[in-house]
Amino acid sequence: MSSILEVSGLRKVYTTRFGAVQVEALKNVNFSVEQGEYLAIMGESGSGKTTLLNLLAALDKPTSGSILLDGQPLDRLKESEIASFRRDNLGFVFQEFNLLDTFSVEDNILLPLVLAGLSYREMRSRLEPLAESLGLTPLLKKFPYEISGGQKQRAAVARALITQPKLLLADEPTGALDSNSTDELLRLFSAINRAGQTVLMVTHSVKAASHATRVLFIRDGEVFHQLYRGESSTEQFYQKISDTLTLLATGGEV
Amino acid sequence: MRRNIYSRLAVTGMRKNKRLYLPYLATSAGMVMMFFILATLSASDSIESMQMGSRTTQIVLNLGMIVVGVFAAIFLFYTNALLIRRRNKEFGLYNVLGMNKTKLCRILFWETLLSFLFSLVLGLAVGALFSKLAELLLARATYGAVTYHISFQPMAFLLTAAVFGLIFLLLLFFSFAKVRLSKPLDLLKSEAVGEKPPRANWPLAVLGLLLLGGAYYLAVTITNPVQAVTLFFVAVLMVIVGTYLLFIAASVALCRALQKNKRYYYQAKHFVSVSSMAYRMKRNGAGLASVCILATMVLVMLSSTGCLFMGAEDALRRQYPYDFSTTIYYQTGSDMDPAILERVEKAVLAVTRGREKDLVRYRTFAAFGEVDAEGVAGHDTGEYGTWYMMPLEDYNGIMKTELSLAPGEALLYDPQHHYPAGRFIVGDKTITLTGVLDEAPIERPNEELEGMSWALLVLTEADWTALVDAVTTADGREFSLGWHAPGQTLAFHVTEDGADREAAEAAQKALQEMSLEDEDAILYYGTFALSDMRSGYFALYGTFFFLGVLLSIVFLVAAALIIYYKQLSEGYEDQSRFDIMQKVGMTKKEIRSTVNSQVVTVFFAPLVMACLHLLFAYPMISKMLVVFGIDNNSLLLMTNLGCVLLFALFYVLIYRLTARAYYAIVST
Numbered sequence: 005m006s007s008i009l010e011v012s013g014l015r016k017v018y019t020t021r022f023g024a025v026q027v028e029a030l031k032n033v034n035f036s037v038e039q040g041e042y043l044a045i046m047g048e049s050g051s052g053k054t055t056l057l058n059l060l061a062a063l064d065k066p067t068s069g070s071i072l073l074d075g076q077p078l079d080r081l082k083e084s085e086i087a088s089f090r091r092d093n094l095g096f097v098f099q100e101f102n103l104l105d106t107f108s109v110e111d112n113i114l115l116p117l118v119l120a121g122l123s124y125r126e127m128r129s130r131l132e133p134l135a136e137s138l139g140l141t142p143l144l145k146k147f148p149y150e151i152s153g154g155q156k157q158r159a160a161v162a163r164a165l166i167t168q169p170k171l172l173l174a175d176e177p178t179g180a181l182d183s184n185s186t187d188e189l190l191r192l193f194s195a196i197n198r199a200g201q202t203v204l205m206v207t208h209s210v211k212a213a214s215h216a217t218r219v220l221f222i223r224d225g226e227v228f229h230q231l232y233r234g235e236s237s238t239e240q241f242y243q244k245i246s247d248t249l250t251l252l253a254t255g256g257e258v
Numbered sequence: 259m260r261r262n263i264y265s266r267l268a269v270t271g272m273r274k275n276k277r278l279y280l281p282y283l284a285t286s287a288g289m290v291m292m293f294f295i296l297a298t299l300s301a302s303d304s305i306e307s308m309q310m311g312s313r314t315t316q317i318v319l320n321l322g323m324i325v326v327g328v329f330a331a332i333f334l335f336y337t338n339a340l341l342i343r344r345r346n347k348e349f350g351l352y353n354v355l356g357m358n359k360t361k362l363c364r365i366l367f368w369e370t371l372l373s374f375l376f377s378l379v380l381g382l383a384v385g386a387l388f389s390k391l392a393e394l395l396l397a398r399a400t401y402g403a404v405t406y407h408i409s410f411q412p413m414a415f416l417l418t419a420a421v422f423g424l425i426f427l428l429l430l431f432f433s434f435a436k437v438r439l440s441k442p443l444d445l446l447k448s449e450a451v452g453e454k455p456p457r458a459n460w461p462l463a464v465l466g467l468l469l470l471g472g473a474y475y476l477a478v479t480i481t482n483p484v485q486a487v488t489l490f491f492v493a494v495l496m497v498i499v500g501t502y503l504l505f506i507a508a509s510v511a512l513c514r515a516l517q518k519n520k521r522y523y524y525q526a527k528h529f530v531s532v533s534s535m536a537y538r539m540k541r542n543g544a545g546l547a548s549v550c551i552l553a554t555m556v557l558v559m560l561s562s563t564g565c566l567f568m569g570a571e572d573a574l575r576r577q578y579p580y581d582f583s584t585t586i587y588y589q590t591g592s593d594m595d596p597a598i599l600e601r602v603e604k605a606v607l608a609v610t611r612g613r614e615k616d617l618v619r620y621r622t623f624a625a626f627g628e629v630d631a632e633g634v635a636g637h638d639t640g641e642y643g644t645w646y647m648m649p650l651e652d653y654n655g656i657m658k659t660e661l662s663l664a665p666g667e668a669l670l671y672d673p674q675h676h677y678p679a680g681r682f683i684v685g686d687k688t689i690t691l692t693g694v695l696d697e698a699p700i701e702r703p704n705e706e707l708e709g710m711s712w713a714l715l716v717l718t719e720a721d722w723t724a725l726v727d728a729v730t731t732a733d734g735r736e737f738s739l740g741w742h743a744p745g746q747t748l749a750f751h752v753t754e755d756g757a758d759r760e761a762a763e764a765a766q767k768a769l770q771e772m773s774l775e776d777e778d779a780i781l782y783y784g785t786f787a788l789s790d791m792r793s794g795y796f797a798l799y800g801t802f803f804f805l806g807v808l809l810s811i812v813f814l815v816a817a818a819l820i821i822y823y824k825q826l827s828e829g830y831e832d833q834s835r836f837d838i839m840q841k842v843g844m845t846k847k848e849i850r851s852t853v854n855s856q857v858v859t860v861f862f863a864p865l866v867m868a869c870l871h872l873l874f875a876y877p878m879i880s881k882m883l884v885v886f887g888i889d890n891n892s893l894l895l896m897t898n899l900g901c902v903l904l905f906a907l908f909y910v911l912i913y914r915l916t917a918r919a920y921y922a923i924v925s926t
Contacts, residue, residue, distance in 0.1 A: 061841070084845065091843025102838045106534045108455070116843050118529045124520045147455050163842070 009037040014069035029055040031225040042197040044216035045206045052225045053206045095164030095172040099179035101156040103148040110144040113162045154185025174205040190215045214242035268368035289330035290381025296323040297414035298389045315801040322805040374426040400800035456540035458511035466503025473497045474874040506543035552817040553868035556810045561901040563806030565894045570799040573887035579699035582758040583749035584765040584785040605768035606761045613757040617750040620652035625742035644703045644712040649722040671695040671714040762787035818912045825916040829923030
């Protein structure tokens, strides 16, 4: 298996405006993601999860260290290339859905394709099977304010997948959902992953993480520990993650 | 300390939102200032002792004051509603934290009171400073027809304070009502409610187009200036309603239609713009329509009053070709005793003592009555007009020409081109027209300004006498002529300012004496001095212009403020959208360019529309100006172009300034 993402020696320091205070959000992060993997990154608030995700999405530049996506170093990308790189290679799902309220569900999903300059027919041919598989077909003409949170998140997933990205990045995707919608979304992620999509999810929900094939734990800006699912069931994996977190919280070493 | 908490909360609230409050306070202070200046000028007691024309000035200024007052009320309501909406979240928070509505109202009370005091004090202070400048400008604009001295007007202070006090009191009640009617949770999230997508309202859009088209049609097809004045208001109302409908409904309808066109819509450069444009127009349509109306008002007002002002001297000269003139009318049938005019002339020349030049004397026969193309004695045409008939000898004398006529022939001066016929029948006499005159330097009848026709017929001495006799002795049934009389005129220019006034006084005195001596000798006489006429003209036109400029400033500032608030609210909305679009894969540059194109479109649509309005208003304005004696199309064209240029410049400046505020918000 080849790694699709390689992160090595990643460090990010935030400096307050007048340089008085420096905050080291990430110290030294190293990990890699294999093709077809479903990786969850866990950590408490302030552990550096969001910083990591911003760096992976090329929304921010690291202080030092490198990120290779499919062999291509992100920090070498020019400012003008970043946006189209992001559009072609990465799909995003956010906690707050981030649908544009001026667009119908259909237009929201098509947005990345429109930006990429595809013809309408091509867009439709990609949209139809995707919308069908995500159960979005009856909702396509609706507007974000007319549908539930779970439905919005499914639309956001469809928007992320329609470009057929190399890597799907999810930032607390279940954070704003009720438990039914959460279950539904996690089943969806698993299904997508089984179909071959590489997924990287940042979360602090044990339940969400227990669906992944591997879990990384971040604490104070460093990868602290990792767990492989192996042959264990979702319930067993849930227990393992939970135990690890307890250990982390009580300050023990694994 | 505790007692002060509400006032302190009010102050911090306003300070925290200074981006919103500063322009609001500045504008309301500006309105106070304008109102105060107008109040001071129109209440100035020195006006009472002024010459003719000052009353007109006073009336016009009073009207302007009322316009400013009403406009200030509407405008402050509009901006206040906007401010309250922005601050709902803050109030919601206070409410959730346990501050009941009565206490919220106390904060509002302090806010309104402070805003009122601030705008009143600042407005009055600056107004007092500027009212002297305004006096000087007005005096200049009216060429000293009204001369002011520095005067302190306690009444103006009181009136301004009372009017704005009332406006702010109403604002306060309005805010109270808003807070009372709302629920705390609504207050908290009133800015973030999911918004329904705008729907195309085709009937309204079509109605808007029809109204605008109808108004344009009216404006272009009007021929009668007097009719134009009334129809103008109809057209203005139609344009206002039409503009609102167009901006609110038709713009959304257009966006929806574009969205239906898949090939057009699903392109990177149209996709985001078209869909968010529909929302923008739905939210801002009314504001933009207001800006458009204000812009149109400014353009129409500035260009027409400017044209009036600049064309006034021309109009004056056209109406009164000589600096001094006196005309004596005699009883019909009398043979115009030449001694009378001689006596007047002697009296006048004794006063002018050589300061006169180009002295002329001429005889006219004036007849007022129904006329038609066939002649003076037309029947039942319903159109009234004034006829002047002059012997050729007198015309040649005035014009220093050597024209000649055969018996039965005549020359016609016909400024309105009412009489295309080649002959005229008066009684049993037929006169053949042999030529058209380009000039007739006689005093014009006031009827011309009311759109009635008048013409001058130049005949041979014999025909003139015969015609006068024919009209005079004719049976009333045959000639539906009303008033008619033979008259003699003495007119000249003067070489020194004021000599015309002295001459007019002398003539007046001599004529009065003669009327007393022999009641039947003179039927009627009229005397004028150009200086008097000029001060009358400029008192009116100068004040119009002055007021036009003042009101234009008020409207411009209002338009600028609407634009500013629009940019701010758009900025807050676009902030989050910016973020999403970036994550979905748009470069900052792309986002900036789509957003920029929308902002520019939204911003300049009112300007383009206002210019279109002005273009169609042009024929109407030009006809209405004729009523005021201005018949100079190139001057009107120049003032129009000048105003549009000036306005566009100002508009771009506002855009630059407000765009900066917008990007400051979006890029954080």
